[in-house]
Amino acid sequence: MPIIKEDPYTGPIDNPHISYSSESKGGKITKVIANLESYESGKYTKLGRNLKRIERLEAGIKKLKEETKAQTKEMIADLFHAEDAAHTRVVDTVSFIFHLTKNPEPTTTHQYSKILEALEQHLTPELVVMLEKLKAEFSNTVTKSPSLKATDKRVGESIVAEGVWDDIKKKVRGFMDKFTAWIKGYDAKLDKLKAMAGVNESMDEAMPLPVKQKPDLNRVYAA
Numbered sequence: 001m002p003i004i005k006e007d008p009y010t011g012p013i014d015n016p017h018i019s020y021s022s023e024s025k026g027g028k029i030t031k032v033i034a035n036l037e038s039y040e041s042g043k044y045t046k047l048g049r050n051l052k053r054i055e056r057l058e059a060g061i062k063k064l065k066e067e068t069k070a071q072t073k074e075m076i077a078d079l080f081h082a083e084d085a086a087h088t089r090v091v092d093t094v095s096f097i098f099h100l101t102k103n104p105e106p107t108t109t110h111q112y113s114k115i116l117e118a119l120e121q122h123l124t125p126e127l128v129v130m131l132e133k134l135k136a137e138f139s140n141t142v143t144k145s146p147s148l149k150a151t152d153k154r155v156g157e158s159i160v161a162e163g164v165w166d167d168i169k170k171k172v173r174g175f176m177d178k179f180t181a182w183i184k185g186y187d188a189k190l191d192k193l194k195a196m197a198g199v200n201e202s203m204d205e206a207m208p209l210p211v212k213q214k215p216d217l218n219r220v221y222a223a
Helices: 039-075 084-088 113-118 124-136 162-206 217-222
Strands: 004-005 018-025 027-036 089-094 097-100
Touching: 027 039, 039 089, 039 097, 113 124
Parallel strands: none
Antiparallel strands: 004 018, 018 027, 089 097
16 A cells, blocks of 8 residues: 655644644555754754764663673683682672673573464464463553654764764773782782781881970070
8 A cells, every 4th residue: 555645734833933734544644744944944954863862872881881790701701710600709899799690591481472473373273262261361451651762864873973983992991901900919019008007017116106395485585
């Protein structure tokens, strides 16, 4: 059935920068369209750009989170034996405690919707009726919000944030390198601080504290 564009549709806003149209299929309107120009178009263009930018940032943050978690898991696993993967591994630092659960065993999932579709082909008419009754009895009605998608009409501007994503990755990798180096050198630094504290304690015991002298009042008054 071809989609027919119609002009008679009238929108609720009377504005010279807003025109309306519609699309119909089978004699029923399936889509209503508001065509914007001038400052009216600018307002929604700004919204669209914000949405696309947020989508790119969300994708970058998701990827960054996955990479950081994977690297952290590897670093924690390096502290233990390979067979310790059967246990929960805990890393206790000065500021954080990391818990890495035991490696999960493989699990089997079932695609019940496809199983039912295949089963219906082999059921008798009576069992098909019974199956439909069971579906109706154990089904839930869910009300969802309408979906929103913003499409950038400008060619070549849909992937703008790649450079930003590269900068984020460089900063995070630099941070992880510094974090790894800090972990490796932490024990040595701690021993050095303990040794310095021991030297200071011995010096304090050997050298008595100076006695605070009272000021010479004659000199004060003379001045």
